[in-house]
Amino acid sequence: MARDLSTRLGSLSLRNPLVLASGFIGSDESLLRRAWEAGFGAVTTKSLTPKPRKGYDPPIVVDLGYGYLNAVGLANPGIEYLPRLLSLLPQEAVVILSIAGATPQDFRHCAEVGVENNVDAIELNLSCPHVKGLGMDIVEDVGYSLDIIEEVVSLGRPVYVKLGLTDTYMELVARSLDRGVEGFTVMNTVKGLAIDIESGWPILTNVYGGLSGPAIHPIALRMVHEIYGEYRVPIIGTGGVTGWREAVAMLYAGASAVGIGSYLFNRRVESIGDILKGIQQHMERKGFKDIASMVGYSHHR
Amino acid sequence: MERMSGGCCKGSHYHEAVVTRVDRRGDVANLYLDISLETVPGQFVMVWLPGLEEVPMAPSDDDPLRITVKAVGKTTRRLVGMEPGDRLYIRGPYGRGFTRRSGRPLLVGGGVGAAPLILLAKKLAEMGVEGVYVEGQPSGDVELFIREALDLGWEAILYTEDGSRGYKGLPTQYLEENLGGFTSIYACGPEPMNRAVLRLCGDRIPCEVSMERIVKCGVGVCGSCVVEGTGLLVCLDGPVFRADELLERGYPGG
Structure with a gap:
């Protein structure tokens, strides 16, 4: 018998735990619709900024075999595009708006447009590793991050903070929970470099990029485990989930939902059906009646 | 001649290719390269000029590999202006090509x-x-x-x-x-x-x-x-x- 995959992520009800991670096919309305139709429990938009951004010239992605390095440069059509971006989604689609900016005012403005357009939650991209002034340098400054968080939380929508791999993320978690965020997206990519040994050039036009995929999965899993262990908060576990096994491990570590990103490299989005099927079969085999009973399972072992 | 092999999910390294012959017609050039490539017609490769950009190109021949470029931007202008001995960097092939059918x-x-x-x-x-x-x-x-x-x-x-x-x-x-x-x-x-x-x-x-x-x-x-x-x-x-x-x-x- 097919198991019920529906789950709760904080205040959100999802038809299944898979969430389209920010940055993947989320800047075009027909692609976002296709992602929803492919079966995601929620879709996250590409990070939108107050003004449109062209992003970097290619190469913007390196396929390393054990992961991917990308520096897209926060290319996006700008927050004013949001109504159009959402226009092809059905009413019941669960939408997480990812936003980025340089100042608390930038974030507030983008979040306000999100509230006007009735998004279900807002994800703060404080941790993009490849755009100066719009990413890691924010999340590494806990005080500044909290200023941004306060501005956006005050609008009354569920807020998720996307964490990067920093020395201070547990401090940021503790202090942003005090400010009323609902949960966390764990984790963003990790800054890295790839060099082409034929030409000698760094491959990415931006030189440095964000590492994602299988290589970072154990790190993401550890961060989810650590945050859930301490605070029992809603977490979107994102990082190297490239099959149903990693998705199950994320739930066991404490994630209520599982972000899917690098899995989509070279794959059609419809193939997430394989992950859903794998989770379902695992539930049957192990006797889990619902997703909720899998969340944090490893903490009781 | 080096043979590039397909497959994009095991990591994709760039292959260095040397231009062996250039056949220019107006703002279009056929660049003949010193490598060959197994590809389905219609698939594309990514052609990278370090310091400029990476652009997609559907090869016009596979053995040896040949790309056909029209000058429209800075990278393609540089490609069209290439001479024998110039180098470029290629990964691929990618995408879905044409289905070959018999008949007419x-x-x-x-x-x-x-x-x-x-x-x-x-x-x-x-x-x-x-x-x-x-x-x-x-x-x-x-x-x-x-x-x-x-x-x-x-x-x-x-x-x-x-x-x-x-x-x-x-x-x-x-x-x-x-x-x-x-x-x-x-x-x-x-x-x-x-x-x-x-x-x-x-x-x-x-x-x-x-x-x-x-x-x-x-x-x-x-x-x-x-x-x-x-x-x-x-x-x-x-x-x-x-x-x-x-x-x-x-x-x-x-």
Whole structure:
């Protein structure tokens, strides 16, 4: 018998735990619709900024075999595009708006447009590793991050903070929970470099990029485990989930939902059906009646 | 000669390729390279010039690899200006190419869109298939592959917009007048040409069209190459699409 995959992520009800991670096919309305139709429990938009951004010239992605390095440069059509971006989604689609900016005012403005357009939650991209002034340098400054968080939380929508791999993320978690965020997206990519040994050039036009995929999965899993262990908060576990096994491990570590990103490299989005099927079969085999009973399972072992 | 092998999911390293011969016609150049590549006609490779950009190119020959470039931006201008001995860096192939069918095919290429079609003609000819190759160009001085198609034993017809060589007009005129004489249609060209092909073929005849968009990541995630309104990605779902899948998903042309 097919198991019920529906789950709760904080205040959100999802038809299944898979969430389209920010940055993947989320800047075009027909692609976002296709992602929803492919079966995601929620879709996250590409990070939108107050003004449109062209992003970097290619190469913007390196396929390393054990992961991917990308520096897209926060290319996006700008927050004013949001109504159009959402226009092809059905009413019941669960939408997480990812936003980025340089100042608390930038974030507030983008979040306000999100509230006007009735998004279900807002994800703060404080941790993009490849755009100066719009990413890691924010999340590494806990005080500044909290200023941004306060501005956006005050609008009354569920807020998720996307964490990067920093020395201070547990401090940021503790202090942003005090400010009323609902949960966390764990984790963003990790800054890295790839060099082409034929030409000698760094491959990415931006030189440095964000590492994602299988290589970072154990790190993401550890961060989810650590945050859930301490605070029992809603977490979107994102990082190297490239099959149903990693998705199950994320739930066991404490994630209520599982972000899917690098899995989509070279794959059609419809193939997430394989992950859903794998989770379902695992539930049957192990006797889990619902997703909720899998969340944090490893903490009781 | 180094052979590049396909497969994109085991990590994709760049292959250094040296230009061995340049055949320039107006703002278009055929670059012959010192490597070969196993590819399905219509698939594309990413061509990287360090310090400039990486651009998608559908090869016009595979052994040795040949790319056909039109100067439109800084990177393609540099490519068109290349000389023997210059180096470029290639990964791929990527995407979905043309489906090779027996019968009597018509190949319609516009501008540098003719590139993957001449490779397709070569592969079809190797299968013993005989078809018609139609090429459209702005003028006769950028005629690209008519000679090669004739050498395959195919009929080859040139259309030029200015009438300076071949028939005056667009290559879709040939399609319009002769559609009934073929069992399948393959096309690659500028957007208006592709739309005209889709309009003429509809679901009446097996028809495949290669679409062009700005491909940035090449692996289906950045969304830059979406065919607007359809949710289809040129790099992953294409670049070759069946006419019916484009029309079903709302691509204008039907």
